[in-house]
Amino acid sequence: MKKIFLSTLIIIVVIIAAQLSCSKVTSGRTDYLPALNPSKTDIDAGSWKTVFLTGPTEFSVAAPVAVTTPAYIAELNEIKALQKNITKEQEEKIAYWGAGGVLRWNELMRELVAKYNLPPYQKADGVYPAPSAANPFAYPLFPFANPPYAARAYAYISAAQYDALVAAWHYKKLYNRAAPYKTDVAIQAKLQPTDLPSYPSESAVLAGVTAEMMKLLFPGEIAYIQQKLEEQELTSIMAGANTRGDVEAGEALGRLVAQKITARARTDKAGAAIGTPADWAQIENAVTAKGEIAWISLDNPKRPPMLPLFGKVKPCLFDEATTVALRPLPPPSTTSEQLKKETAEILDFVTHPTRERIRIVHFWADGVGTYAPPGHWNAIAAEDFITKNFSEVRWARNMALVNMALMDAAIVCWDTKNFYSNPRPTQMNPAIKTLTGIPNFQAYISGHSTFSGAAASILGYIIPERATAYQAMALEASLSRMYGGIHYRSDCEVGLTTGQKVGSYAIARAKTDGAD
């Protein structure tokens, strides 16, 4: 009896152990995707309206050599040699990049934002050091990819990719060079065959433009990015989609476009957004002069506000005067009954947290060490775009619209925050303990709400059948900040509507950029 009991027990234990250890590997939702299979080539995308370029021909791309020349035949032979000795690992890389270059670079961007989204630790004297672009490897690492920094980085990368691909599509149509596998039947098309001309390579345009932009945005990652660039370019050759010449022309074009946009980014006033102690004092004094309680940092030791002059950054979709025009009316006065009521509501939320509300708080928190709220909306957008069979240029256009809306939402939101410098609920009532970290900037208006309102609006335009779902997500993201104890209802409601206003500028652009 005892022996039977024991042996049964041992068998059960072994089975459970086997199951637990077999399930160790986790796979991501986008690890194994089919090859990008655009429903149309968007062959006329060279005529779409560019964002920062004056037009598709601002940078010239030399005509390719004829496909009958020995030089081109040598390029075809390189592909054949590569395909002959292809390894399993290389096939996996082809499949990885074949799912879409805009998608993969977007995922890499999100990864870098998450890696760099860490507030610096204070020095021994309690003063916080600032990251230095000139020395990105010294602690604190450059950049601190906080939400406004991240929003701007996603936007510049996306807009640059879009502009570069519009130019690429112009030259593709102009030179009309067929893909290698169409010219030479001995070359296998390892991804979806397409009628899209192959010169210049869209993969290499993406690699070049992104790698070049990254020098500005993530200067500590140049070596890592260069490795990804080489990987993407090589896979597009190995896949039979491009020759070495297609790739070289593409990368060169991408880098030129990026250099122009880098120059724009260097002068957009983001570099000065951190402000000076005098600026910080002025923000506070302007509010106390009106008899209001000004925001103070709830970090220990107190930290200067996060990029308080980010509201002055030059937007993508409108001008600086519009930033000010979009600034909402003031929040409830810090001495008002209204704010007292709203503070009490938040205290009630954190005093009675439900498991479902905590789930919502944490699902949308996107705080320290994450890809930030703009990254979350990039993830939402990307996972939906995967199902839509967009061409690379349309992927880039849609990502650019989303990310320009997010960057401009950050600008309007930060302008508002630092104009009214409104305290967080916990500053008004320290009994409010929060279910996520309190961001180190003012309450009014909620950044999550502004980002979500903007992103949900433009996404609802791009994928109308999901519009209601996006609005519901935006509302949940907005409410999550109240459930978490870090925002009043006013912050969230006005944040959402302000974000939607920013989103309408992206929609207006989308309607007239020639893509729809």
Next chain:
Amino acid sequence: MRRYNTGYCKKRLLSLCMLLSFIQLSAQTDMDAIMMTKNNFCTGLMYNSSNWTDYWEGTLKRNNENLGTVSTKMYAVMGNYGVSDKLNLLFGIPYVQTRASAGTLHGLNGMQDLSLWVKWNPIETKFGKGTLSVYGLGGISFPTTNYVADFLPLSIGLHSTNLSLRGMVDYQVGKWFATASGTYVVRSNIKIDRNSYYTTEQHITNEVSMPDASNVQLRTGYRSGRMIAEAIINNWTTLGGFDITRNNMPFPSNKMNATTAGINIKYNIQAVDGLALIGGGSITLAGRNIGQAGSINGGVFYILDFSHKAKKTTQLAQPVKEK
């Protein structure tokens, strides 16, 4: 075999504390070489309070003015049943409560993981001047509620289902003993509320792969039918995982290691048959991605005798005669 159907019993706190990981790695681990006699059921309540101010961010020791002192209180119900003199079944389930003394973060609380253990004592033999006993244990623990794992250091647990396999050797000469044990803990993946997270790379999933862990413990001291007093050294090592990056928050799949030292005392109340009190404390000597916790605990246990022949007599307060 130390078969004492006296008033103390095993507080099977090991698995419970181990699951707390970042919060608490207590040396209050009752990996003891004692069996309940057949048809005896020992049950009781345990309280454990653990606090830390300093913690290891990777290998760097630091404090955090936005957490202050993080404290964890645990109230557990435990029990141990003697299926036979050689085979015991044990269980434990704690309620856990966390709190940070500074900063704004909200503490959490709730029922944590149910642990079930089978303890088997196949070998016991005279060896030199004393008695050598060998034990094998198998345990499983699993979350009883959908508590939050991904809010460290204020989570009440890590939410993985764990399977533990332990070998243990005990040697006793007179009333002095030493016990050594080694445990391998297989941990299941967990699901968190976020659907993407960064470790040393970005993961686009809500599923987190939890590295397995090992545990080695040495304990030595005095053991009689009336009382036990012992010193314990414990090491928990996570076999994999990653370090917290500079000024980042901890994460459930961090490489959490800890070496703790502690003492335990168990005492049988003479006046009431079957009633025992236990108490102890521990400190953390070394660690990685974990708080440098100090902890104290106390508990009260009582034995119920379900054997047919046994009636409650004062004899219960005596050790069963050794074979």
